[in-house]
Amino acid sequence: MLLHACCAPCLMAPYKHLSEKYDITIFWYNPNIQPYREYLRRLKAFKEYTKKIGAKVIYDYSYPLEDWLYKTSILSKKSNVLxxxxxxxxxxxxxxxxxKEMNFDLFSTTLLLAPYQKHELIKEIGEKIGKSTGIDFYYEDMRKWFDEGERMAREAGIYxxxxxxxxxxxxxRYWREKIE
Ligand code: SF4
Known part of the structure; x- marks a missing residue:
């Protein structure tokens, strides 16, 4: 399985459980992390952790910031969901x-872990992409591992x-706090 990971803390519990059933390779591609210094900080924590556990990782460092912001600023004006x-x-x-390129049987994502993500939307998109690319999307409600993942991240002292x-x-997250 090729498992997309959004960050080290969200990887910990899903990797632990999914590794019991599947041969996992992790995939890093997260151009949504901004600003760039924050991207580097999360990437560093991710690299340190995956190295420590001896995981197989494929990195895609693409960071199309202008493109990403151009598209999302239009969508964001309409709604956060879009x-x-x-x-x-x-x-x-x-x-x-x-x-597909590397002949994996399945793909999935640690985005299915966090309760604050739009879970049903991730599932729907994953399944649609699975159908269109011919690679099955592995779905599991990983939110059941969220508390365990939080504990693991705290104990590991990870960012x-x-x-x-x-x-x-x-x-x-921060704007309102600063103004008031
Ligand atoms: S809030 Fe939405 S658009 Fe922004 S990084 Fe999270 S999932 Fe992506």
Missing amino acids: RCKYCYADRLYRTAQKA RQGYCGCIYSEAD
């Missing part, structure tokens, strides 16, 4: 393409970010 939809589809499509990834989510 913006996230683009963000999920971009990362899942790239994962499925890589899985845990305070917002989802994009600058819109950063503003949602």
